Amino acid sequence: MALKTLITEQQIQTRIAEIGAQIDADYPEGTLYLICILKGACFFLADLARAVKRDAFIEFMGISSYGKGKTSSGEVKITKDLDISLQDAHVLIVEDIIDSGVTLNYLTSLLQTRKPKSVRIATLLDKPERRIRHVDVAYVGFQIPDEFVVGYGLDYAERYRNLREVCILEP
């Protein structure tokens, strides 16, 4: 399989700085939790959290909806839940990519039941063509075509997460 660079390290970092500034401008006072969806969003979370200058807390959540292949199982499972209360806090879900929307549609409704002040989503990548469930996304790094991508946290069978850029994985 061959890797073709789609988004360079520099493009990623420039865009994250912009999103961080936007988050600083958008959020009023109050507790802000950045919730990293493991494992794919780990590098995005690390860079985004440091691009945000306001006070922010980081938390991690494990969710799986994908098996080892390239297609969603359509089933969402919480593999690691939060151990904090979200009551009266602003919650920003930090995700690597939105594909069908199944994962975030489910997760947003779940977190809403925990009485936060707000729930928003920041995703590095978005494949709008693939959407089958509605998701409101507040912050999008890049809209990409319907291609399977890896790198900067994204994997194929757990490989390629440690690439610095986002690449298309070609057969």
Ligand code: IMP
């Ligand atoms: P959704 O529920 O279909 O929106 O799937 C979201 C999850 O599928 C993401 O968090 C990724 O883990 C995975 N995923 C979707 N598209 C890709 C891709 O192109 N490369 C790697 N993982 C992907």
Ligand code: MG
């Ligand atoms: Mg993911």
